[in-house]
Amino acid sequence: MEDFLGENPHNRLIKELIEGKSFTVQLQTLLKQPNESVLAEELIRKIWGSFTQAITVLNSLGNSDNSLTQGQIEEVDQPNSGSEMKKKKEKQDRRGCYKRRKTSGSWMRESETMNDGCAWRKYGQKKILNSKYPRCYYRCTHKYDQECRATKQVQIIQENPIIMYHTTYFGNHTCNSTKIPKHTYNNHSMVKHSDSTVLKEEEEEFKGQSDNASSIVDSNLWQDFMPSSPSAHDSTLAANYNYSYYEEIISSHDMEDLAKFGEIEAIEFC
DNA sequence: TTTATTTGACCAAC
DNA sequence: GTTGGTCAAATAAA
Numbered sequence: 517m518e519d520f521l522g523e524n525p526h527n528r529l530i531k532e533l534i535e536g537k538s539f540t541v542q543l544q545t546l547l548k549q550p551n552e553s554v555l556a557e558e559l560i561r562k563i564w565g566s567f568t569q570a571i572t573v574l575n576s577l578g579n580s581d582n583s584l585t586q587g588q589i590e591e592v593d594q595p596n597s598g599s600e601m602k603k604k605k606e607k608q609d610r611r612g613c614y615k616r617r618k619t620s621g622s623w624m625r626e627s628e629t630m631n632d633g634c635a636w637r638k639y640g641q642k643k644i645l646n647s648k649y650p651r652c653y654y655r656c657t658h659k660y661d662q663e664c665r666a667t668k669q670v671q672i673i674q675e676n677p678i679i680m681y682h683t684t685y686f687g688n689h690t691c692n693s694t695k696i697p698k699h700t701y702n703n704h705s706m707v708k709h710s711d712s713t714v715l716k717e718e719e720e721e722f723k724g725q726s727d728n729a730s731s732i733v734d735s736n737l738w739q740d741f742m743p744s745s746p747s748a749h750d751s752t753l754a755a756n757y758n759y760s761y762y763e764e765i766i767s768s769h770d771m772e773d774l775a776k777f778g779e780i781e782a783i784e785f786c
Numbered sequence: 787t788t789t790a791t792t793t794g795a796c797c798a799a800c
Numbered sequence: 801g802t803t804g805g806t807c808a809a810a811t812a813a814a
Binding site: 639640644645653655667669 | 803806807808
């Protein structure tokens, strides 16, 4: 593993996250006392610094496909500075102006129902070459009001004896209305498949729930570091941050390393 | 009137 | 040149 400014990046990352958590606990204590706003502001600044450093370290780890640009980092760094402006950016005619999506960051499920508990809006349908059934394109209902970029493609793969749908999900829900499902990594409900992730669901458990599977790890990880319940922005930040990297961290011996630092209690996935 | 769906056009990727 | 993903006008439904 490459050094990060003379320090092992892995250790540096752990150190920054632990510091961030420690500052959060201090802040929590401080907020219970009156007239400590100056100290609180200082702690907030330190927490911000820790997470910024952590993001920088993660971003430096060489996964170029998923590395954030500095602009993206700054975007999440300054929650009130640019995003509001972007929300108001005027619509323009972007018909046909798109990049064909890559399969990385996607995951699939096959089920007897299209219903997954999320609010989707259909925006297109296409006949697919060598396919008996058309492919339907859906985006999150909150694409514009909450800038949720989740999309899915649904295609019937068989009609007999029952209709089976093959659904491919792209992106994570960042909208507030999304419910976090009870899918977990440790029950092996998700199977990594090449660059994408195949979601082998337990259908009964799944019905009526969201299937924003990748956000599970993200949201719980961040919950662990957050003193209060995370906002949509928090999960966005984590979700945008390349969950596959978290998966890599969490599923490996690195968890032992996390524990070694002693400050982090068990990280639970639902 | 508002919201959702359908469908043809557009165009980048292959 | 073909294919597939997205847009937006037209249309339907609530």
